[in-house]
Amino acid sequence: MNPVKALEKHGQAIWLDFLARGFIAKGDLKKLIETDGVKGVTSNPSIFEKAIGASDEYDGAIGEALKKGDRSVGDLYETLAVEDIQNAADVLRPVYDKLEHRDGFVSLEVSPYLAIDTKGTLAEAERLWRAVNRENLMIKVPATREGLPAIKQLVSKGISVNVTLLFSQKVYVQVAEAYIAGLEALIASGGDPAHVASVASFFISRIDSAVDAALDDKIAKANDPSEKERLEELKGKVAIANAKLAYQDYKRLFSGDRWAKLEACGAKPQRLLWASTGTKNKAYSDVMYIEELIGQNTVNTVPPATLDAFRDHGEPRNSLEKDLDEARAVIKGLASTGVSLDAITDKLVTEGVQLFADAFDKLLGAVAFKRETVLAGRVGKQTLSLPGELANSVKQHTEAWRSAGKIRKIWSRDESVWTDHDEGKWLGWLHAPSVAKTKLTEYQDFAKWVKSQGFTDAVVLGMGGSSLGPEVIAETFPQQDGFPKLHVLDSTDPAQVRALEASVKLASTLFIVSSKSGGTTEPNVMKAYFFARVTEAIGADQAGRHFVAVTDPGSSMEKVATEQKFAKIFHGDPTIGGRYSVLSPFGLVPAAAAGIDLAKLLDSALAMVRSCGTDVPPQQNPAVQLGLVMGCAGLEGRDKVTITSSKAIADFGAWAEQLIAESTGKEGKGLIPIDGEPLADPSAYGNDRLFIDLRTEAETDAAHEAKLAALEAAGHPVVRIVLKSTEAIGQEFFRFELATAVAGAVLGINPFDQPDVESAKIKTRELTAAFEKSGALPAETPALSTAEADLYTDAGNAAALRKAGADGTVASWLKAHLSRVSAGDYVALLAYIERNAAHIEALQDIRLKVRDHRKVATCAEFGPRFLHSTGQAYKGGPDSGVFLQITADDAADLPVPGQSASFGVIKAAQARGDFDVLTERGRRALRVHLKGDLGAGLKSLGTAIKQALE
Ligand SMILES: O=P(O)(O)OC[C@H]1O[C@](O)(CO)[C@@H](O)[C@@H]1O
Numbered sequence: 001m002n003p004v005k006a007l008e009k010h011g012q013a014i015w016l017d018f019l020a021r022g023f024i025a026k027g028d029l030k031k032l033i034e035t036d037g038v039k040g041v042t043s044n045p046s047i048f049e050k051a052i053g054a055s056d057e058y059d060g061a062i063g064e065a066l067k068k069g070d071r072s073v074g075d076l077y078e079t080l081a082v083e084d085i086q087n088a089a090d091v092l093r094p095v096y097d098k099l100e101h102r103d104g105f106v107s108l109e110v111s112p113y114l115a116i117d118t119k120g121t122l123a124e125a126e127r128l129w130r131a132v133n134r135e136n137l138m139i140k141v142p143a144t145r146e147g148l149p150a151i152k153q154l155v156s157k158g159i160s161v162n163v164t165l166l167f168s169q170k171v172y173v174q175v176a177e178a179y180i181a182g183l184e185a186l187i188a189s190g191g192d193p194a195h196v197a198s199v200a201s202f203f204i205s206r207i208d209s210a211v212d213a214a215l216d217d218k219i220a221k222a223n224d225p226s227e228k229e230r231l232e233e234l235k236g237k238v239a240i241a242n243a244k245l246a247y248q249d250y251k252r253l254f255s256g257d258r259w260a261k262l263e264a265c266g267a268k269p270q271r272l273l274w275a276s277t278g279t280k281n282k283a284y285s286d287v288m289y290i291e292e293l294i295g296q297n298t299v300n301t302v303p304p305a306t307l308d309a310f311r312d313h314g315e316p317r318n319s320l321e322k323d324l325d326e327a328r329a330v331i332k333g334l335a336s337t338g339v340s341l342d343a344i345t346d347k348l349v350t351e352g353v354q355l356f357a358d359a360f361d362k363l364l365g366a367v368a369f370k371r372e373t374v375l376a377g378r379v380g381k382q383t384l385s386l387p388g389e390l391a392n393s394v395k396q397h398t399e400a401w402r403s404a405g406k407i408r409k410i411w412s413r414d415e416s417v418w419t420d421h422d423e424g425k426w427l428g429w430l431h432a433p434s435v436a437k438t439k440l441t442e443y444q445d446f447a448k449w450v451k452s453q454g455f456t457d458a459v460v461l462g463m464g465g466s467s468l469g470p471e472v473i474a475e476t477f478p479q480q481d482g483f484p485k486l487h488v489l490d491s492t493d494p495a496q497v498r499a500l501e502a503s504v505k506l507a508s509t510l511f512i513v514s515s516k517s518g519g520t521t522e523p524n525v526m527k528a529y530f531f532a533r534v535t536e537a538i539g540a541d542q543a544g545r546h547f548v549a550v551t552d553p554g555s556s557m558e559k560v561a562t563e564q565k566f567a568k569i570f571h572g573d574p575t576i577g578g579r580y581s582v583l584s585p586f587g588l589v590p591a592a593a594a595g596i597d598l599a600k601l602l603d604s605a606l607a608m609v610r611s612c613g614t615d616v617p618p619q620q621n622p623a624v625q626l627g628l629v630m631g632c633a634g635l636e637g638r639d640k641v642t643i644t645s646s647k648a649i650a651d652f653g654a655w656a657e658q659l660i661a662e663s664t665g666k667e668g669k670g671l672i673p674i675d676g677e678p679l680a681d682p683s684a685y686g687n688d689r690l691f692i693d694l695r696t697e698a699e700t701d702a703a704h705e706a707k708l709a710a711l712e713a714a715g716h717p718v719v720r721i722v723l724k725s726t727e728a729i730g731q732e733f734f735r736f737e738l739a740t741a742v743a744g745a746v747l748g749i750n751p752f753d754q755p756d757v758e759s760a761k762i763k764t765r766e767l768t769a770a771f772e773k774s775g776a777l778p779a780e781t782p783a784l785s786t787a788e789a790d791l792y793t794d795a796g797n798a799a800a801l802r803k804a805g806a807d808g809t810v811a812s813w814l815k816a817h818l819s820r821v822s823a824g825d826y827v828a829l830l831a832y833i834e835r836n837a838a839h840i841e842a843l844q845d846i847r848l849k850v851r852d853h854r855k856v857a858t859c860a861e862f863g864p865r866f867l868h869s870t871g872q873a874y875k876g877g878p879d880s881g882v883f884l885q886i887t888a889d890d891a892a893d894l895p896v897p898g899q900s901a902s903f904g905v906i907k908a909a910q911a912r913g914d915f916d917v918l919t920e921r922g923r924r925a926l927r928v929h930l931k932g933d934l935g936a937g938l939k940s941l942g943t944a945i946k947q948a949l950e
């Protein structure tokens, strides 16, 4: 007789510890049921990893699933696993029926990531139970401390459980107790225990592997040959002895009065199932973990090779209750050697969880890869080209992030990923795109309303995160038919305010006043100005109709908006900081007003969210990879994140700049984003750069590509990101948000605060308060005053500059200032002037001269806009900045209705507040105040800098 089949006679059921789609589809499982009397199937993460991850058997099914709509990687895996389990359960159903529900089960394991999470295990087990929806299903739950209460609760709810990762007799007793208590609770609540089944999967071979290794260690150290022999004798015996003794517990636990009562209600005992019974040590018999453990009412789940071996040469016999004294002696003997079986079995549980988690990571990584392949570029492609050392450090961090499950920690708001401060309160952006999707009709209704009002222009009044996201939308998308043209104003420069006013038709303009806090100076004064202007244009009773507010609930701005009868008030999410707010109402309200197809934008963003999900391991997770590159590069001193974006998405860098700088630049650490520097030959750069290049698929620029290739060849790290289209910009917002949070973790800072911006704000408030009191800003004395310009700095900087040769000319001061620049530094031009094409060009011209002469990174920034962006990093980040602040006489000032400080005064106070904080922090800073015509002043400044550089 077939030895496998013969096991039936000994009361043992053979299950198959294996599962794969084709195996079931081809009828192989059915065959084993018929020929070998196989009565069940077990799966685990390693089994699914081999089935799904290491074959192409599932590719078609993945494609089919994705045809019905994109889904998360975890979801995709679960769909496949549930289908397989259902198929196996259906094949086993006749066995289940024939054996009157006492056998014929298929097991599906809960995620190993939940092994120490009772609530999570419970929720997932119940979800899987419902999803598979087969009576002959068992949910596998590990016998961890946290798993035990879940076992009891699941059983009490009528769910059949296979308790896995069980190694110790002591824990086995607790497992049986959990089952019995669960049944009692089920009966107490009126449930029928006859529908519940359970097995306790007692692991075998892994115990021998671990004990043998410990014994080998002792053998190597023992001097006495007889001691060596005694130790040798114990090898390969402990696992079986341990199991035999556990079976004695089984007999005791499932007899007696307590059990009899349950049995009378129809309860079935929880059978012991021998798991991990494939022989690992080739020196041992390949059927020993079957042959030695045959006994009444037990199960043995075996891998196909062990099944084949037993069919070939197995010898069934009643072995489980044989030689019990010897089993006791083996366990005692082991204890006397000093090897602790308890310690080993404890460790095996932890290791077992980790091994399954490792396999699950591999599995999900493979599914993530297959999903991306099927989506074929729907998610913007990212390629990394990293020099050796950086590549190594990214690799190490990737593995560390994987084994510590840090992505899951981020998604579950675990602050230990960062500084254990309050980071968990600032992670609303992770869910912003999916939340926005649920509010799509609200946005669409708003868009319809905007269209119906016939607005020609829509102007966002906001700063930093509240303005730069909308600016990317305004610059990336063309004006939509029937919708207003989108503009952004983020300045207190009088000329800039005027220029904006001149570019719109006030009587048909919608103003979107955006401020999360509601208290930021700029949006408030901009609103005050335009509300008055609109009132003048269309009357006080109509003005409110031209204004909407986007602000966090309960802010002062909300109050004002209500009082002034704004057409609409949109609430932001207080768990999202400004710089992370673009995929929340702060970006989406302006986008809706401009008639952008939000459904498309969000769907595209959500594809990226899924690619970066909690279930995508670091290696396959694009945002995490990008963040690790940024963080590791920063740690290596490649902290100048140089962003180049193609023409169609040219403004993206301005948004990314505020995100990266404000998030990471603090406590003397951080990344300095460099936006707007066109690429140059490798000779223009030091070793402090990381290049990130973005372009849309349609834009190819051979000259630019050649420059990137040259940089790569010269050993610079280059990240390339190719967007499917401009609409995929939403994906990049999310990619960079998560990447920045990851980089922050690597750098060891809290990416969600901005302490140094706050100090500049305080200084500015002090200065404007002084103005309100006295009608003038406090007097200041220039270090040098000429007909063209006045120079200012603090005493420390002035002394250093004089020592470096600064004397009676502007050029000498500039020369001295720039002589302080050395390799690894960056030079930032901070210009509090109108941001227009001519001025951008003038600053670009200067920065490129500095870059090419000094081989350092450069920034060209406009105030006060950069204060809410890179300003944080300039003050709080690494002390490698050399700052040239540029201020100028305003040709014509502009009053702010309702207050004495004009736009010009506020801007001047902001510049001084900024400068004071820079110098207080000991930064190298010089301020040049241009007099007279600004264009001419900038030109001569450029010439002076050129001379200073030469
Ligand atoms: O939206 P709010 O509160 O006006 O803030 C504007 C900007 O100021 C900051 O709080 C600090 O610069 C940014 O983070 C933010 O985007």
Ligand SMILES: O=C[C@H](O)[C@H](O)COP(=O)(O)O
Residues within 6 Å of the ligand: 017, 042, 043, 044, 046, 164, 201, 205, 206, 275, 276, 277, 278, 301
């Ligand atoms: O339920 C089955 C177990 O997961 C399996 O038997 C473990 O076997 P292994 O130790 O060979 O991985």
